[in-house]
Amino acid sequence: MKKWNIKLSEFGENTENHLRLLIENEKIKGNEEKTKITMRLGDPSVFGNFPPHPSIKSAITEAIQRDKFTYAGNVGYIFAREAVAEYASHMGEIKADDVILTNCCSMSLEMCILALANRGENILVPKPCYHYETFTNGIGIEIQYYNLDPENDWQIDLVHLESLINEKTKAIVVNSPGNPCGNVFSLQHMFEIIDIAERHCLPIISDEIYEFVTFGDVKHYSFASVSKNVPILVCSGLTKRFLTPAIRCGWIIISDRGNKLQEIRKGLIQKIGGRGFGPNSTIQHALSNILKNVPQTFFNNVNARVDNNARLLFDHLNKIKGLRPIMPKGSIFMLLKIELEKFPKISSSMEFMQLLIKEQNVYTFPSECFHFPGYLRLVLTIPTDVLLETCTRFEEFCNKYLNNEQ
Template sequence: MFETAKRMEMLPFSGIRVMMEKATQMQKKGEDVIHMEIGRPDFDTPQVIKDAAYDSIRRGNVFYTSNYGTPELRKAIAEKLKRDNDVDYTADEILVTIGVGEGTYAAVAAFLNPGDEVLVPDPVWLNYIHVPNFFGAVPVSYKLREENDFQIDLKELESLITDKTRMLVINTPGNPTGVVQSYETLKGLADIAIRHDLIVVSDEIYEKLVYGGEKHISIASLPGMKERTITLNGFSKCYSMTGWRLGYAAAPVDFIKAMVRVHQYINTCAASFVQEAGITALEKAEPDVQEMVKEYARRRDYMVSAINSMDGVSCKTPGGAFYVFMNIKSFGMSSADMANYLLEEAKIATVPGSAFGSQGEGYVRFSYACSYERIVEGMERMRKALAKLPKKA
């Protein structure tokens, strides 16, 4: 009997995908499950982007590109970063990746040695825990607390820094909390990163999905930060291109040269015609994005209002992304038990907060990247299901 490598013990299955699989199996049996577990926009990819891909294929654009990505897409990304994020990059400072997931992997593989420590939010998308573990690096969690509106506690974070700390991960707007880190918080983080000479990995995949006057700020735009920041972003969420698998990293040339050495042995390059469609997304799809954001805001407002009107649960109003992080602590149940109860009793698929780290225990994550009508139905189902549960004494 063959055994897997020992490192595989550090790679559990995704808690999000576990819930999705359970919900899918229920659907196969004919049950009407409302999917609020997956961070996948329900909108079709804008037609202008699809047309660009069709045209690119028809013109025979079906071959390998440079490992770095096409010069045209890298130039378009650099122009976008200047226009939207106020950071000056050249095409040489851009690496086209297969989504943010690969960017995460390449950044960790390129810069963390076994035993190096990386500061990671808790709760967070768990790639930032498990990928460092895979390479023998040590993720050190800093807590995001509801009572602090999920803003980073700068004093606590700095107290966790040791002589082994090499990297700091931030995610704004954040998954699973939906928090948009404030300018004051980011300025404080920048000061800490400079003072302790840390590499900063900034995951900004939800940057355009902000609501209610919130403003996304790229930490690389702050003084002294571009030279130490790896900005990860992509097309999946804002442009509803999850299946296209297109992302990018922006960083100093030496950083990019290190990351491409990892990238070339994993993927070679992103699909040529997808890269061409990415240019069109950046240059022509902004009106489509704004329509999506308007609808997400409507869904968010309804879900937040509905949850906060129910007995025993509550949530903060998220400033960004498309998630609501619901507090269930009054029921005295684990987040996994609550997620399973909602799936079985109300036929609503959610994700237990514990899937995002220990600080997520006592919460359940909902995605409002499903239709408004299904959200209304789901909230009514949940209201009835929660009414059957006893509260903690």
């Protein structure tokens, strides 16, 4: 007699998000004598101290009245795509036909990768980096990790990047402002990256979800605004800059001055775009007002507050023996280097994180999750009083485990 034998598919078996997996499988119990502090997820809305601008709620409320809740086709409503094209005018001449609306930036990235690479082929991504392998492992697309240099503002090691390129390489993924490093590429460095892409005829997938989230006089430039000959697929959305992570509205902007992405454009619009049908209809109706009505002063204030948190955190952690924070230039993250040689009873940043939870009830992500051991990733959008309490707990923890003979 035939028996039930239902197994998870190869795709399902090989697909995982390292950050979410760590949270779901975590069995460590935090110290209940201390309040829980989480510096984990890149969600600025968690603590309520970074609310979205009131005009966003107004735009959604008004959009509900106009929305007929109908399907918007593969790429989104034309009026919503026109709004994104206008918003992206800093990239150059962008038209509505260059915009594909998606459910989120992650979906935009996945679509671009699926359009460019086949099983057995590879894309180049930074290390440390966001978990792009979530989009590739289940379908056999390989990832080659190129190094970012922590001693040089997390710029790309260009020699290492170019050494990885072979006949199966289909694209270079870049991320600036970056997660988890907080790096922001200079114009000169962007030209150097584009030069490599042009010499090898490789398109660039530019993850710009943290666009314009920069500190002080640091400026964000889109790769689409810099490149003249290399085609760029820009992936972004409302999540980070507009402080609306749960809205689920992203986009792909196709910047292709030489018309080299004809087949890719057609595939994204007519084929791959049909997998998701864009973000929900109400958000599309609200998109124009959201993109137009949030004042620049709001963004300036948010950036200044995150910058202040970064400086405060840096100043306090930098005084603690065994810790070496790296000041970010943008995004909402800071990487904290653990000088493990000074903590003889702790073998890795993963173990450091686990003990920090158990003893101090402080939750962070170890950089093993980003393929770059030895660091912790800290989120910068927590309230100032919580941030200072976090520093106190770090100091108490480090003083306990520090090798005092050094």
